[in-house]
Amino acid sequence: MSRNDHRPLTLRDVSEASGVSEMTVSRVLRNRGDVSDATRDKVLRAAKALGYVPNKIAGALASQRVNLVAVIIPSLSNMVFPEVMTGISRVLEGTDLQPVVGVTDYLPEKEEKVLYEMLSWRPSGVIIAGLEHSDASRAMMRASGIPVVEIMDADGTPVDAMVGISHRRAGREMAEAILAGGYRRIGFLGTQMPLDHRARKRFEGFTQALAKGGVEMADHEFYSGGSALAKGREMTQAMLTRSPDLDFLYFSNDMIGAGGLLWLLEQGYDIPNCIGLAGFNGVELLQGLPRRLATMDACRAEIGRRAAEIIVARTRGEAAETSVILKPQISYGDTLRRP
Amino acid sequence: MSRNDHRPLTLRDVSEASGVSEMTVSRVLRNRGDVSDATRDKVLRAAKALGYVPNKIAGALASQRVNLVAVIIPSLSNMVFPEVMTGISRVLEGTDLQPVVGVTDYLPEKEEKVLYEMLSWRPSGVIIAGLEHSDASRAMMRASGIPVVEIMDADGTPVDAMVGISHRRAGREMAEAILAGGYRRIGFLGTQMPLDHRARKRFEGFTQALAKGGVEMADHEFYSGGSALAKGREMTQAMLTRSPDLDFLYFSNDMIGAGGLLWLLEQGYDIPNCIGLAGFNGVELLQGLPRRLATMDACRAEIGRRAAEIIVARTRGEAAETSVILKPQISYGDTLRRP
DNA sequence: CTGAAAGCGCTAACAC
DNA sequence: GTGTTAGCGCTTTCAG
Secondary structure (H helix, E strand, O other): OOOOOOOOOOHHHHHHHHOOOHHHHHHHHHOOOOOOHHHHHHHHHHHHHHOOOOOHHHHHHHHOOOOEEEEEEOOOOOOOHHHHHHHHHHHHOOOOOEEEEEEOOOOHHHHHHHHHHHHOOOOOEEEEEOOOOOHHHHHHHHHHOOOEEEEEEOOOOOOOEEEEEOHHHHHHHHHHHHHHOOOOOEEEEEEOOOOOHHHHHHHHHHHHHHHHOOOOOOEEEEEOOOOHHHHHHHHHHHHHHHOOOOOEEEEOOHHHHHHHHHHHHHHOOOOOOOOEEEOOEOOHHHHHOOOOOEEEEOOHHHHHHHHHHHHHHHHOOOOOOOEEEEOOOEEOOOOOOOO | OOOOOOOOOOHHHHHHHHOOOHHHHHHHHHOOOOOOHHHHHHHHHHHHHHOOOOOHHHHHHHHOOOOEEEEEEOOOOOOOHHHHHHHHHHHHOOOOOEEEEEEOOOOHHHHHHHHHHHHOOOOOEEEEEOOOOOHHHHHHHHHHOOOEEEEEEOOOOOOOEEEEEOHHHHHHHHHHHHHHOOOOOEEEEEEOOOOOHHHHHHHHHHHHHHHHOOOOOOEEEEEOOOOHHHHHHHHHHHHHHHOOOOOEEEEOOHHHHHHHHHHHHHHOOOOOOOOEEEOOEOOHHHHHOOOOOEEEEOOHHHHHHHHHHHHHHHHOOOOOOOEEEEOOOEEOOOOOOOO
16 A cells, blocks of 8 residues: 555656646646646645655656756866856856756866767757867767857857857967066966866967067976965976076966965065066955965856856847957956056 | 758667667667677767767666766865865766766755755765755655765764764864863854854864863854955954964864964964964865965865765665764874974 | 647567 | 567647
8 A cells, every 4th residue: 555665756646646637747846837726736735745856857858858058167176167157057047957067177088978978968058168179079069959158268169159268368468468567587387288278378378479579488387286386386496496587477377376476475585576476367265365466367257157148048049149258357466567 | 861950869860870770779879788790880880970979868767777976065166075076976987877966055945956956867876965954855865765875974863874074073173182282272263154064063062172171262253255265364363453362273174274374474473382273174275385284184085985985886786884984183284283 | 727648769678 | 689569757739
């Protein structure tokens, strides 16, 4: 008599418990179509009493609709992607769509796998970091027939739509600001970038703008792995030992920049006169540092927001922008002399 | 003749393109059962040529198996949960299970909603932060019939299984170490904790152990929102202005502790003699600080690992531990005098 | 306002 | 090795 096996509950169980047809139960549970208050009440009561949780698998198969948006990013521990997620969530919360995150660890093969896995759930849209993807990945996205927004970068051509900043331009503008500040012996400290295309583009834009200003990069150093703050210290020390005459250090992200800043302060360097420094991202962390590090905001939250808005619009069949290029501003902070 | 509509591809399309039955195509694509190399090849070729991506919705409905593990955590921007995720992923990567993350923002109602949404996809297991949940949430987890592991905390009774540390004990042990170091005028700085049960338990354990040692907490202050590093600075300054005779500051997390440390160093305090300090979590960031902050490792990666291992075992029908209580160790760093 | 029938795209279970 | 049949639990569509 009693349901002592552990078969999950189905619509049919609710139907039998309430004496209402499965179809009408379904309508009540989805708030679709007109149902009398009396039946609605009976159904809701029965569903709650049983502890029924609908089976979205079956629902999705029948309706051919999945209210999921695949969000594919390189890393969670970066401090940059959580903010993008916040922007996305904020927008999607006002709809029936839900973000689902996949992480690629900056590996193209893993990106391909994650994309494949996520597409096999037939989501309503894809938001994916970067414009560089394997041919197979690009093919999958094109073939999916759903809206795809590539984010964070604007130097390239998207499969479908893109929202981001130009990292080449970001590097260029920072170089120009540094030169305008009168610095000439400039070092670069960054991540090893074979797979971080955005860092690479900033580096390229940076060196090109320096060259245009008649300045050659005096020194550079790349790291991988480990605590970014600690790496920033170590690399700064190493570089200044090697090239003591540097008057500026450009870090490819704020965390290593913060490490460098802390080390320089301890050593008693005169910032920004004897030596200047700048990072990239505009992370909240910087606000607690002894000096405000010069940086450039990567517009993370806005990128998330705009990308989600495009997905939402397209899901509703509305037209939407296909290329949103944001313009980040330099913050001079206390570590970069103004012109 | 050509497939110029945008209907997604089905097994049937691959079957027709390869001249092999749907069933055999399915077997090939899943590596199930014996298939001759010749047919396997035909199928793989056709699938790739078409760009076929299987429909997991249909597969899951038919097989009653969903290879997803729901991971429900309060926040991504915390620096603590990404590490837990890493532990989980590491273990699941060796299986066919995949983590799916849901975020609750420390809100019980949101937790309930997220849990409901995730359970409606019929995952193979649930890993959820904390032991405090609404009655409805607990009921859902119990009724789901799938393995549920509550993580991060061990002060309480799990619905099914738990992996964590005792935060009461963590607070207690830190208090004992501080007293053993000879400190007596102790201040507490933390997050506003109505909803962060683990921070609350640390606070409780801490004050109780102080009381047992005959010491009353000399001052305390709570914050919410904003940059943790900056808040740490501000609160430290405020507290020492108000209570200049304090000889120890216990911070409820490492980020605000780091902020406090930076401020104290700037002010020229003699650490750890004139004043000591300690945080909680053991975050990687600390390694880049001018001094190593005393802290206690929250065993984040191991918690993730052990929780995932339990899910994997149970999914395979094997027995598994139901209560894993990890014992975090104090790191004295450079900011807490040893006994 | 409510119900009955017919699938959604795949896989379990069984033939051959 | 390979194919056939019958659903999985819902929603769509069409009758009343």
